Amino acid sequence: MIEIKEITKKFADKTAIDKLSCTVKNGCIYGLVGANGSGKSTLLRTVCGIYKPESGHVLIDGAPVWENAEAKAKIAFVSDEPYFPSGATLSRMMKLYGSLFPDFDREKFKKLASAFSLDLKKRVSAFSKGMRRQAATALALSRKADYMLFDETFDGLDPIARGYVKNLISEEVMSRGAAAVITSHSLRELEDTCDQLALLHNGGLVLESDIADLKTTKFKVQIAFSGEYDRSLFGGIDVLHYEKHGAVCNMIVQGDRDETEKKLKALQPLLLDVLPLSLEEVFTYEAEALGYAFSTEDKEETK
Amino acid sequence: MKKIIDKGLYAEGLRQTRTLTVVFTVLLIFALTSSVVSNIKPGMITNIAQNLLYPWFALMVIIAAPVLTFSLFSFLSDRSRSDFYHSLPHKRSTVFFSYLLALITQFAVMLSAAGSFAALFITAAINYFNSSEVLYGSASYVLLLVPCFLAAAMLCCGAALIARSASGTAFNSAVLYAAIMFVPGLFLMIFSSTVRQMLPGAIVGVNTFDTHLNIPVGALTGIFTSSKTPWLSVPSAIYTLSFAVLYIAAAALIFCKKKSETAADPAPSKAIRNVYYVLVFCSVSIFITTYFTKDLTLRSFGRSPSMNFTVYCILYAAALLLFAIYALITTKSWRGLLHALPALGVGIVLNGVLALSLYGGVISELNFTPDPEEVEWVAAVRSEKAYDHSGYGIVTPTDLLLFDGEKYRLTDEAFKEEICRGLSEYMEDYKTGTLNIQGGGYAVNYVIKTKTAKKTRAINLIGIDQAALESALMRSEEFCRDLTTMPEPAGHAAHIYNKNASAELSDASDIFDALREELKTVGAAEFYEWNNRHKSPIEKRDMLCISYKIRHGGTEYNMIICTAEEMLPKTYALAKKKLPEVSADAEEFERRYGEAKSIRLYVDAYDSFASYELTAPGEDADKVYDIIGQLCPGRFKSGSFKYDLWIVIDQNEEWHDISYSFGIEILDGSSLEEKLIQLGFTVIPLSYTE
Known part of the structure; x- marks a missing residue:
């Protein structure tokens, strides 16, 4: 379970997240909606231990995530700007993830890359924006992470790829009891995928509810x-x-x-x-x- | 998970730097060979090992370290990459140390490869090219290369890591690297030399800084001063490594505290950005201010400045221009330059503080001219540092006592008056520009203690003569008692020698006992004077000196006490019996040394400071004697000659040296070495530098 307790994150004079609290339970797909600058990306980066909040805590299964290697190992994060070393191919990325993440499954990655029709030998820099996002998603889903965080992942994907990625996320959540947090500025993207939705505005959660409710x-x-x-x-x-x-x-x-x-x-x-x-x-x-x-x-x- | 080094990250670090490692290994090897080739001159004796390392090799390491570091830690200047690395399931310290270990490994590989190549190159060069060039040197010399340069590389990496972690742009990191790595060392060096130039020679004991142990700084200054690797030694490696550890610890702290969101920002905050502005401006301007202050001060003392005022104006304008360029590059706007102006103001104020401190410090030192009644005591002190670089550590009993000279506080009123008068006149002459004597570096200095200060001055320079000191010292009962007490040896061995012969005694207890007893009977004044006059048997015929090891303050010295028939006669007589006699003819030489295990010959040429080991054809004593006959037509003729011949005889594990002065007539214009070869010797030039 991800517990976010009263976190505040500031960048210089600007408050990006203001005393925000929420909980993401296992087996749940949690959608975060908000306009640009509402604090979605900052929240995800704080949850996965990249940013340190000025106050409050982020707990992963009860343990603080900041500078906690065990807690961070349970999280797979797909950034809105995925990182690929210059000149890297997916083959190289597979090796990189293999050496950096002990839970990385190379065979699964090969299958996902094949399903996305991604060439392992081709340089990632030659990929389109959508292909790079597919590659980043495949890399994240090839780990057996308990918590998967996707920042604007559907942005730039074609409808078929979106559907496929949504299915993959749902499968992971259902089969392993994992949890996923997906951010988007588009409600339509999340409507048919998420179990829970939250609206972020000016760094605060203005609405949080089960979709069914x-x-x-x-x-x-x-x-x-x-x-x-x-x-x-x-x-x-x-x-x-x-x-x-x-x-x-x-x-x-x-x-x-x-x-x-x-x-x-x-x-x-x-x-x-x-x-x-x-x-x-x-x-x-x-x-x-x-x-x-x-x-x-x-x-x-x-x- | 709770680990400092992660195997995966370490392997990734190696993978990311392997191309650069190969490139720099090739460049290092190229630098090694080109240094040798450019330094070999026909007919000149060339120490190939030293030339291998100077100077491009050092420069290459200084460049390679930040290049590799910046490349491996480049994720700190890119937001998405920084986020990726900070999202890894590791502590920040694990990321830092795993990558650091990868860097150190690459440098170890790089330097070992270059070092192995250098060793092979030296061996090959000496073996195959020595027919036309005089090359010498030992491949083992390069064994120093790996640890010394590895320590240097670690220090450079530490500085580069501080710069990289403290700034998110490559440009700013490079500027900070230079400022952190070289500015403090160069500034301390220039500041110290400037202070020395501003003060007259008699003022000693002012704390100045020595940066020669810092290998990268020493290498860089060596390039400008053409000094040959004085910075390459085990103490340098330890000193540099200690600094490297400090730098790396600071870098680790900054890295772990760095916020991922500040990646790609020139500075983590506005306040720190202003600190960088001040640092950059001061890095350039403090050198100008130091020289400017020196010139202003010297001008006020009636001396001519090294540069005129216009040059300083141009230099300050250049410093301001550099500051403006830096601010424009980092902020990319004119408004940024305006915002940097307050930091410039702080930099100017700091320069003012530096100038005032320097001037105030110098004036304070010059104004130390106390009245005799203000002086509590005076002490003569010999600096131990004066012995650090000699390599022999030779001391006399007087030297040893004066190492702790402050123990013997001289309160004699006449002596205090003499010192105060001399000091006052000297400083007045200096300030009015009428002082003719310059220089310094005297071994014996005087500590002058007043109620408010304690300063050290080289009074010899002021004109206080030795007799006044001797007279004051002789009135100190404690000094007289200590002078006639034998300094206790560290062991039983001793080396005894006179002008022509010497012997190594593994057990000289009987000589020590005799000396200990006999010293008690000697008058302190008489022994003090003897010590000052006679320190080597070269100065006095029929004198015999005893040299033995002593320890003082953790350092080992060779204590020399010279004896003669008129000074310590019993000890002299006992020691003389143990010296080998110089044989006067071939038969006697063979009788005495025919059974020797080995006999080797060495020649010292005083005119060129060269030494040679001669391997004679055969090792029998009579053959050696024949050779001596060829070398010395006059057969053991006494007198001062151009060359000294040393015969080293191993007689039942006791080594005896016998020395002869001899003359060789070289009429055909050939060198001593060529002459020796003509006489049938195999000649091996010896290096004192190794």
Whole structure:
């Protein structure tokens, strides 16, 4: 289990992570969403012992990770900018990982490289951005790490490769009871993979929940009445978002779906539609409620 | 996991540096051979071993160390690589020491390969090329090469590691490396020499620094001063290694504390960046300030400065320009240069402090001219350091007592007055530029103690004569008692000799007993004067000297006490019986030494300071005698000649030396060596330097 307790990380005058706490349990795929500069990469680097927090602790199976070789050995980290020595081929990388990580499985790596159609003899510098990410992912997955941290791993991968990587991560988590933390600025990437999602904003965790809970407790309501009405009509219902156009009103509501539907029907509307929310909509409305404007656009960024 | 060295990281370190190691091994071998080839001159005796190592070999090591270090630790200047290394399942110290061990291994391989090549090269060169060139030297000399240069490489690696860990850019690391590695040593050297130039010769005992033991600094200064490897010795290796350990410890600390997020930044923080600015400016300007202060001070004493004011203005302008270039390169902006200006101000202030300290220190030393009533006591002290470089460590009983001269505190009022007067006049003359005597380095100095200070001065230079000192010393009962007490030998062996013969005695207890008893009966003043006048039998005929080992302060010395019929006569008579007699003819020579196990001949040529070992055709005593006859037509003729012949006789494990002065007539213009070869000898030139 990864336990993050009240960590604060600063770069000069800027606070990148501010008293952040969360827990990642074994057998879980944990998604971290946030805009650029929200602290996702800093958090992952702090979790794997690259950065030392100014305050707070990161515990891996109960042991602090900072300068703890045993704890760090349980972590595989795929950086947003994977490192390959200049002129290195995947063959060379295989040797490098073989000598640096005792749990590195060369045969597994060869299979994964073959599945990604990566040439072991070709220089990594000649690979495309997506191929380099595939190579870095294959190297990380060839270790039997208990905790796998992926920083913007799906960025630059084609849809087929994304699907394959997601499957591989899920397999590792399910078969070995490992845990994975995946960061992305795109909710769509994480929606169908993660068990838990967290929203990072200005170095703090503004939202953290199981995906199943998020989807079942929030829903969209479209309702219309013949006469004039306003938001006060819906007292007793937890309305997260309210928007009225003429007689029709669109609302995002939180709570038990059946109970809410019963209450609304009792108001005798002309029209009543209760629809499920996409994860992105859930996050958008949650973030709005917290005063944070989260973009629903799936931005492709170049770092 | 709790380990300092990780095999995988170590292997990776070796793998990453192997190409550079091969390149530098080839360059080192090239440097070795080119040094020899460029230094051999026809007809000149060349110590091939020394030339092998000077100077490009040392320079190559100084360059190779940071290149390999920067290459292996280059991950510290790249964010993604730094993150990768810091995410490895190892402590930072394990990464540091595993890679460091890989570096040291590569240097050991590199130096061993170059050293083996050098040994083979020396042997081959002497064997095959010696018909036309006079090459000598021992392949064993290069055995010193590996440990000495390995220590030097470790020191350079330590400095490079500090520079690499303290900065995330290659440029800044290189600048810091130079500043850390060479500036302190060069500055101390220049500062010390400047202080010596600013002070008159009579002022001694001012703490100055000696950097010759630092192998890389010594090598670098050797290039400019053309000195031949004075820095290559076991003490140098130990000294350098000690510094290397300190540097490596500091580098390890900085490496482990370094934040991965500061990779690629010129400095870990703004404050440290300002420290670097100050360091860079001071690294250049302190040399100029030191010379400038020296010239200002000397000018105020009526002496001409070494450089004029305009030159100093140009030099300071160059220092400012270098500072500006450094700030622009590291910050890549004009605004960065503006932000660096406060650090420049600090650098200027530090230069001012240096100038004031230097000037103040010099003036304080010159103003030490106490009145006699202020002086508590005076003591004559002989510096032990004066004996460190002689190689023989010869001392007389007076020398030995004066090593601890402060024990004998002289409070004689007349003597104090004499010293204060001389000192005051000397310093006044110096300050007004009217002092004619310069120089220094006197073996006996005077410690002058006042209530507030204790200073050492070479009073001989001021004009206090020996008689005044002798008179003061003779009034010290403690000194007189100690002088006539025999310094206890460290063992039973002794070497006795007169002008023509010598003998090694494995047990000289009877001579020691006689000397111990007889010394008690000698007058201190008489013995003091004898000691000062007679230190070698060359000075006085019929004198016999006894040399034996003593220990003082952990150092071994050869105590010399000379005897004659008029001084310590009983000891003289006893020792004389043990000396071999110089035989006057062939028959007598054969009778005395015909049964000797071996007889070897050595020739010392005083005019050229050369020595030769002669292997004669046959080892029989009569043949040796014939050879002596060929060399010395006058047969053991006494007198001062151009050459000395030493015959070393091994007679039942007791070694006897007999020396003759002789003259060889060389009319055909050939050299002594050629003449000896003509006479049928095999001649082996001997080197005193090895």
